[in-house]
Amino acid sequence: MKKKFTDKDVxxxxxxxxxxxxxxxxxxxxxxxxxxxxxxxEVMGLIGESGAGKSTIGAAAMGYARDGTRISEGxxxxxxxxxxxxxxxxxxxxxxxxxxxxxxxxxxxFNPAHKIIDQHTEAPVHYRIQKRMEAQEDAMELYERLxxxxxxxxxxxxxxxxxxxxxxxxxxAMAMSCRPDLIIFDEPTTALDVTTQIEVLAAIRDIVDQFNxxxxxxxxxxxxxxxxxDTIKVLLKGEEVEEAPTKExxxxxREDYTKSLWAVRSFKxxxxxxxxxGTQPVISVQNIDAAYTxxxxxxxxxxxxxxPGMTVAVVGESGSGKSTTARVITGLLPPTExxxxxxxxxxPPRYQDRNRDQLRQAQMIYQMADxxxxxxxxxxxxxxxxxxxxxxxxxxxxxxRVDELLDLIELxxxxxxxxxxxxxxxxxxxxIGIARAxxxxxxxxxxxxxxxxxxxxxxxxxxxxxxxxxxxLGLAYMFxxxxxxTVRSIADEVVVMQHGKVVEQGPKDExxxxxxxPYTDLLLSSVPExxxxxxxxxxxxxxxxxxxxxxxxx
Amino acid sequence: xxxxxxxxxxxxxxxxCLAAYYQNRKVFMLLFSLTLVSFVLGIxxxxxxxxxxxxxxxxxxxxxxxxxxxxxxxxxxxxPGIAKELRTAPLTASFGMFVIFTYAIAGIFAPWIAPxxxxxxxxxxxxxxxxxxxxxxxxxxxxIFSRIIYGARNSVGLALVATLLAFIMGALGGLLAAVKGGxxxxxxxxxxxxxxxxxxxxxxxxxxxxxxxxxxxxxxVVAVIYSPRVFRLTRAVAGNIVVMDYIEAAKLRGEGDWxxxxxxxxxxxxxxxxxxxxxxxxxxxxxIAGLSFLGLGIQPPTADWGxxxxxxxxxxSFGDITPLIPAAAIALLTVAVNFVVDWMLxxxxxxxxx
Numbered sequence: 001m002k003k004k005f006t007d008k009d010v011x012x013x014x015x016x017x018x019x020x021x022x023x024x025x026x027x028x029x030x031x032x033x034x035x036x037x038x039x040x041x042e043v044m045g046l047i048g049e050s051g052a053g054k055s056t057i058g059a060a061a062m063g064y065a066r067d068g069t070r071i072s073e074g075x076x077x078x079x080x081x082x083x084x085x086x087x088x089x090x091x092x093x094x095x096x097x098x099x100x101x102x103x104x105x106x107x108x109x110f111n112p113a114h115k116i117i118d119q120h121t122e123a124p125v126h127y128r129i130q131k132r133m134e135a136q137e138d139a140m141e142l143y144e145r146l147x148x149x150x151x152x153x154x155x156x157x158x159x160x161x162x163x164x165x166x167x168x169x170x171x172x173a174m175a176m177s178c179r180p181d182l183i184i185f186d187e188p189t190t191a192l193d194v195t196t197q198i199e200v201l202a203a204i205r206d207i208v209d210q211f212n213x214x215x216x217x218x219x220x221x222x223x224x225x226x227x228x229x230d231t232i233k234v235l236l237k238g239e240e241v242e243e244a245p246t247k248e249x250x251x252x253x254r255e256d257y258t259k260s261l262w263a264v265r266s267f268k269x270x271x272x273x274x275x276x277x278g279t280q281p282v283i284s285v286q287n288i289d290a291a292y293t294x295x296x297x298x299x300x301x302x303x304x305x306x307x308p309g310m311t312v313a314v315v316g317e318s319g320s321g322k323s324t325t326a327r328v329i330t331g332l333l334p335p336t337e338x339x340x341x342x343x344x345x346x347x348p349p350r351y352q353d354r355n356r357d358q359l360r361q362a363q364m365i366y367q368m369a370d371x372x373x374x375x376x377x378x379x380x381x382x383x384x385x386x387x388x389x390x391x392x393x394x395x396x397x398x399x400x401r402v403d404e405l406l407d408l409i410e411l412x413x414x415x416x417x418x419x420x421x422x423x424x425x426x427x428x429x430x431x432i433g434i435a436r437a438x439x440x441x442x443x444x445x446x447x448x449x450x451x452x453x454x455x456x457x458x459x460x461x462x463x464x465x466x467x468x469x470x471x472x473l474g475l476a477y478m479f480x481x482x483x484x485x486t487v488r489s490i491a492d493e494v495v496v497m498q499h500g501k502v503v504e505q506g507p508k509d510e511x512x513x514x515x516x517x518p519y520t521d522l523l524l525s526s527v528p529e530x531x532x533x534x535x536x537x538x539x540x541x542x543x544x545x546x547x548x549x550x551x552x553x554x
Numbered sequence: 555x556x557x558x559x560x561x562x563x564x565x566x567x568x569x570x571c572l573a574a575y576y577q578n579r580k581v582f583m584l585l586f587s588l589t590l591v592s593f594v595l596g597i598x599x600x601x602x603x604x605x606x607x608x609x610x611x612x613x614x615x616x617x618x619x620x621x622x623x624x625x626x627x628x629x630x631x632x633x634p635g636i637a638k639e640l641r642t643a644p645l646t647a648s649f650g651m652f653v654i655f656t657y658a659i660a661g662i663f664a665p666w667i668a669p670x671x672x673x674x675x676x677x678x679x680x681x682x683x684x685x686x687x688x689x690x691x692x693x694x695x696x697x698i699f700s701r702i703i704y705g706a707r708n709s710v711g712l713a714l715v716a717t718l719l720a721f722i723m724g725a726l727g728g729l730l731a732a733v734k735g736g737x738x739x740x741x742x743x744x745x746x747x748x749x750x751x752x753x754x755x756x757x758x759x760x761x762x763x764x765x766x767x768x769x770x771x772x773x774x775v776v777a778v779i780y781s782p783r784v785f786r787l788t789r790a791v792a793g794n795i796v797v798m799d800y801i802e803a804a805k806l807r808g809e810g811d812w813x814x815x816x817x818x819x820x821x822x823x824x825x826x827x828x829x830x831x832x833x834x835x836x837x838x839x840x841x842i843a844g845l846s847f848l849g850l851g852i853q854p855p856t857a858d859w860g861x862x863x864x865x866x867x868x869x870x871s872f873g874d875i876t877p878l879i880p881a882a883a884i885a886l887l888t889v890a891v892n893f894v895v896d897w898m899l900x901x902x903x904x905x906x907x908x
Contacts, residue, residue: 331806351808356808359808363806364802364803371798372800374800374817374818374821377818377821389807389808440807
């Protein structure tokens with residue numbers, strides 16, 4: 001990974017870049033003077049929390065300002081060409097051919113109506129670099145290098161016919177189609193499972209190495225950036241905090257903010273064990289089978305217990321049936337077989353048949369706070385409605401209860417009482433989601449990937465809050481996640497799921513100690529670590545690059 | 555060369571130079587190309603053509619001025635939140651609002667504004683316009699101006715009631731179909747398909763000849779014809795909302811369908827529905843005017859723009875434009891409503907100007 005760069009090789013030079021965003025009829029600075037120098041073949045990691053301006057800088061490197069933003073000052077020099085003063089036509093000629101972009105969600109970025117290979121060959125054919133047939137052969141070669149299964153054939157499928165990880169790799173191949181000098185990766189693995197993430201990371205790293213392409217790698221995951229980047233630049237609210245080579249940055253960060261980012265994963269609480277005095281579990285899932293209408297079985301004989309005051313983490317990659325289990329417990333999807341017990345009594349399988357008290361006991365916190373809160377309803381009503389609905393509170397008593405709940409989630413009542421969800425930040429919205437669940441005064445809360453859409457600092461705050469609430473209110477959590485770092489910090493017991501079956505379950509300390517079930521082992525070893533050599537070591541350990549893909553695509 | 559022609563070109567060229575000096579590219583291009591076109595126009599059409607251009611430009615400027623002033627007026631009298639929205643309205647939208655406002659005033663205060671009664675015979679058949687009869691008299695000797703004022707009340711009022719009814723039926727059906735789903739959704743969808751499969755004018759004529767032409771029948775028939783469109787839009791909009799997690803959260807809380815519709819879905823679907831309301835209003839208005847023209851709509855002696863066009867149609871052969879005046883009133887209202895709707899659609903589509 002060690003490379004030496006000289007001034008001669010400078011590819012991209014950004015000096016004093018300022019970008020404004022348009023909101024409320026005025027221009028507000030969002031990037032406040034950032035410098036960036038990128039050499040040929042260098043991979044630079046841009047990290048920071050959301051709103052730090054990472055993606056905006058990434059887009060600016062292409063000379064592009066998104067709708068509602070403008071480049072107000074500074075210079076962007078790409079290979080000796082000044083992009084801020086270049087005409088739109090000149091800039092457009094660079095994009096796709098010399099600068100390419102890989103977006104976060106490949107599924108949303110591919111046109112679903114065209115075959116993958118047709119979208120792949122569009123750029124080379126457009127720029128008259130290759131004829132269509134040549135471009136197709138080249139695409140197949142790239143697919144092979146990126147270790148996509150069946151490289152001769154996969155390009156002729158439509159985007160919805162391949163998995164998310166494969167699509168992300170196909171997108172990287174597409175970015176490579178014109179052999180650009182610079183590729184901008186905008187959180188390419190954030191939407192993927194750990195197991196899938198590894199193959200994409202390995203593929204990206206190899207191909208960038210092979211073609212000596214320069215890259216800007218944007219992410220908020222430090223462990224990922226440690227694997228990929230030669231240099232790391234930390235951003236905070238549109239300003240640069242510090243920049244250093246990866247090793248140096250990891251070993252001794254200079255600024256406090258960087259140190260705090262590094263320390264995030266340190267949150268850990270003591271593990272509790274099951275009560276021994278014969279207390280009944282709050283929720284007991286017994287031999288559940290479930291299927292969506294007319295489909296195949298998605299849950300097969302799932303059983304586990306959740307005891308009062310404990311956190312049970314349900315882990316597994318997407319499609320393993322974690323969320324479906326939650327839907328069965330809440331009654332949205334009646335099981336075909338088996339039952340769910342609440343404190344020893346069976347719950348009616350359909351939520352429509354449950355009475356208010358049964359509904360009240362099991363609350364849910366959702367992954368996407370944006371879709372979980374009605375954007376047109378004020379905070380006080382979002383939180384107040386469950387309190388009014390279940391406890392029949394009115395007027396002053398209701399207002400008091402809402403204030404109490406806002407205090408509980410550490411938001412100042414006076415400031416948030418009359419606001420609407422779109423005015424809040426991601427972390428604040430998630431807190432409102434928690435408050436809505438708490439307002440029902442439940443015994444049991446299902447947390448469905450509550451932290452996966454959040455930055456690490458914010459996520460840690462949410463985890464701490466959930467932990468505090470558990471201690472104060474004696475709540476039981478079912479914690480659905482694919483992030484094992486979260487599991488390590490907050491779970492008491494772990495249930496590992498794969499293909500709708502429970503593969504392994506038990507107390508956390510046992511689960512993290514070998515021997516494991518092979519799938520648990522795969523999951524555990526796939527969690528990126530801060531060590532920059534982790535990926536290299538892992539790939540060697542797993543022996544031969546071909547198996548990683550197979551391991552995750554089964 | 556008359557003074558008018560010299561002044562005309564001098565003014566255009568001076569304005570072009572000013573625009574160029576202030577680097578206003580769009581205005582300059584417009585003014586200067588108008589100058590060039592005017593050379594050709596002047597040679598072919600002579601002074602009258604140039605006068606026509608001047609009058610047209612003057613009218614446009616007057617409309618723009620009125621719209622600008624009316625928008626400022628609305629901004630001044632409304633609350634800060636609404637004022638902010640109004641500031642984004644283009645001139646066309648405020649022109650539309652001004653026209654709608656004028657029609658509303660004419661309709662509401664018709665008995666005080668109109669100089670004569672709605673069906674009062676006061677002159678000779680087809681009496682020409684004079685000081686007392688602003689637009690002359692119709693085939694029975696009634697004042698056309700007064701009847702146009704009353705027509706605003708009858709035609710617009712009826713169309714408004716019919717559209718409202720269509721909306722209540724369609725939107726309620728659409729929301730319920732989206733929330734309930736399953737067989738209810740299917741049933742409502744098929745009923746809407748059946749109504750939409752019959753051409754609307756034929757359907758209306760059929761129903762009106764069966765049930766007679768009383769006002770209530772007109773309103774109900776028109777509402778039934780137009781409710782399926784509203785139903786389909788509402789169902790599509792609500793369909794995107796019911797899959798949201800907050801709806802799931804409310805369902806799991808045990809909320810009823812009515813609460814879901816009222817508190818969770820409606821606030822999120824008002825923008826497209828309001829825009830659709832304006833659009834549907836135009837169609838309903840035109841349909842009713844068409845029915846009246848065919849003699850199956852609002853019955854005489856009640857004043858109505860559609861039937862007024864028909865009653866005075868014979869005048870066209872004498873080169874008189876009187877029958878076109880009610881038609882123009884219809885056209886102006888339709889255009890005005892569409893201007894406002896365009897602005898609302900633009901806002902609800904979430905497009906941002908660069």
